[in-house]
Amino acid sequence: MAEQIVTNAVQIFRVKKNLTQEELGRAVGVTRQTIIAIEKGNYTPSVLLALKLAEYFGTTVEKLFTIDV
Secondary structure (H helix, E strand, C coil), rough: CCCCCCCCCCCHHHCCCCCCCCHHHHCCCCCHHHHHHHHCCCCCCHHHHHHHHHHHHCCCCHEEEEEEC
């Protein structure tokens, strides 16, 4: 089976809302470093954090995160 990579649109949604990584992190209860790692694809968030991000942006988890094979 091919390796699955999770990609995300967190940075796109964040920039559209004119938020810093610090502000987004504070809003969902994580550090700026966590937001940086998610945006760079170095960290896949927990289901809880993915849901918090989706709720914050008023979108679905599926629109924020996709699995590439």
